[in-house]
Amino acid sequence: MPLAVIALMAAAFGIGTAEFIILGLLPEVSTGMDVSITTAGMLVTGYALGVVFGGPVFTAAALRISRKNMLLTLLIMFIVGNVLSAVAPAYWVLMLGRILAAVCHGAFLGIASVVAADMVPQDKRSRAISLVFTGLTLANIFGTPLGTWMGQSLGWRAPFWVIGLIGVISFVGVAALVPSSPNEAQGRTLHSEISAFRSGQFWLAFAIAGLSMGSLFAAFSYITPLLTDVAGFDSGWMTGLLMIFGVGLVIGNLLGGRFADKYQIGTLLVAQALMVVVLLVFALTAQLPVIAVILLPLMGGAGFGTVPSFMSRVIDSAGEAPTLAAAMASSAANGGIAVGSFLSGLTVEAGWGYTSALIVGAGMAALAIVVTVVSARTERRALVAA
Template sequence: MPFALVLLGLAVFAQGTSEFMLSGLIPDIARDLGVSVPAAGALTSAFAVGMVVGAPLMAGLGRRWSRRGALLAFLLAFLAVHVAGALTDSFAVLLATRVIGALANAGFLAVALVTAAAMVPPDAKGRATSMLLGGVTLACVVGVPAGALLGQWWGWRAAFWAVVLLSVPAVVAVARSVPGGAADTAPGPLRGELRSLRGPRLQVTLLMGALVNGATFCTFTYLAPLTTEIAGLDGRWVPGVLALFGAGSLAGVSLGGRFADRRPGPVLVAGGAALCAGWGLFALGAGEPVLLLALVLVQGALSFGVGSTLISQALYAASGAPTLAGGFATAAFNVGAALGPWLGGMAIGAGFGYRSPLWVSAGLVAAALATAALALPSRAVAVSPGQARPGPRDA
């Protein structure tokens, strides 16, 4: 795998830290800015909404930019809004910075996905995707717990400043390592790419991805109160719990990358069934600290193993849309990231308690499995790379 993929992963790490770190900061932000915990949880949904809107929009706008230039522009914008977020005392302004930062993150990730796919042979998209998403899981392992610790020591704003500092070397790395000067390649007609995105296999895969990712974020957003209010652990355990989820996520992405190109079907079917059962077991046993810690690790692995496989399958299915594929995959997965915390917050606000997001997560994965079952007769999902007929490499 090209070393440039590792450096792209560094930039994704900085952005993933920002996206996920709010899980350990939600109670502090709510207290500091005078809003409820579910309202503060909307910051995660706001980021996801920005990703949904921004991914296809930014991918479309950047079609004729050089990939390096587009990546740098998005990363610099991301850095700037985090400075604004760290300085504000207004929840409304913070909410706006999350949306704008998400637009920049969405554009970066959309371009990075197609850039990564173009750097490897046509049948290695799964491995390239898993390497890129390794930055996201590393953010869960290191960045998110570190952000939670910074929030406990110096307040939640310190975590935002840390993201700013992380983004600076990422800018240098992208500028020096990603190929592409004035222009990389002339894109095909936009209408042709949009037409290729109407394929049933792609639509089913994106729907499944949205549901699985919704389940992940539904619970992940409220891991802090689950740890303290349900399991009864001290608040100092929260960074460790987040790190445990991240460790599982890293393992899941690594294992998923090994099998996503060759055997996606078993990963999706067996992994999805285990994921659904795990969320239900988590809901029943969340009051037991040992079981909570074990299931945080397992569910992190299953969530990201299945999720990364679905992303690679979406790239295979959208081979006719080389510049827009990453944008639509990013958008679909962030539909879930917006829907999940919102549904979890609704369940908590309705008085069902902090266990309720776990049941919502189980239901979302069950819906994804039902979608897969309905699609099986038409072979709409989990087609091998050889059957996917990927287009020429878009270098």
């Protein structure tokens, strides 16, 4: 695999750490900024909105420059966003820094997926995409836990300085290793990119992305109270349990990339079906801590096992206009995450218990199976007709 893909993976590690770090530092940010926990929690919402809306908008505005220059510009925004967060004298400055970093997130992962896929043979495209997203999954194992510890020990600003440094290192790596394509931007216009939106397969791939990620995060949104209040774990176990979950993310992502090149639809269906089974079993056995330890990595693996397939499917369905499509896929995934978290929140607030979040996730995964089957059959009919 080209070293350039490793450079993109390193950047994704920094981006993933930046996304999740705030979850472990809300009390410290609340105290340091003299705002309520609820107000501090809006930093999570602001970041999510930056990913959903900012990524496609920025990608569309930058279509006339090469993808490498787009990646470098996004990394500059990422560095500036995290430095702003580190030095923020007021809450609104911190929010601005988070949104800048989020815009990078939304556009970078999509564009990096296209770049990685273009650097390898056709039969290794999904594997290259999975390596980019491996950086995102490794952030859950190492970046976020270490950053949380650092923030709690040295102050909440310290992790943002380190993440900014990771951004600088990633910038150097991308600048040195990602090949330039001087003529790549010629002929790429917003109209040509949007033309891909007319494809029915394009929208079905978006739905698969949103439902697949939504199913995972519908369950994961309430994983801490589920494990402590229902399974009976002491809060001190949470770091280790979340690292186990992160290991599942990494393995699932890598296996998904390995099989998606040959069995794209099959990989999606197996991962989605596994998610349904795991979440339903988890809901029935949530009070058993040993079973929870077994199911956590399976849940993470099933969730991220879909990522290489749906990303490569979006890129393939976009034809000659993959850049905006890939950024939109990241937005669709994050949109699904927002919907899944919202729906599971409604069931918990209704008094149905934390296990209801697992049921919501299983329902979304089942719906993802239906959409995937429809997509496969539609594609097959189109091939027969041709």
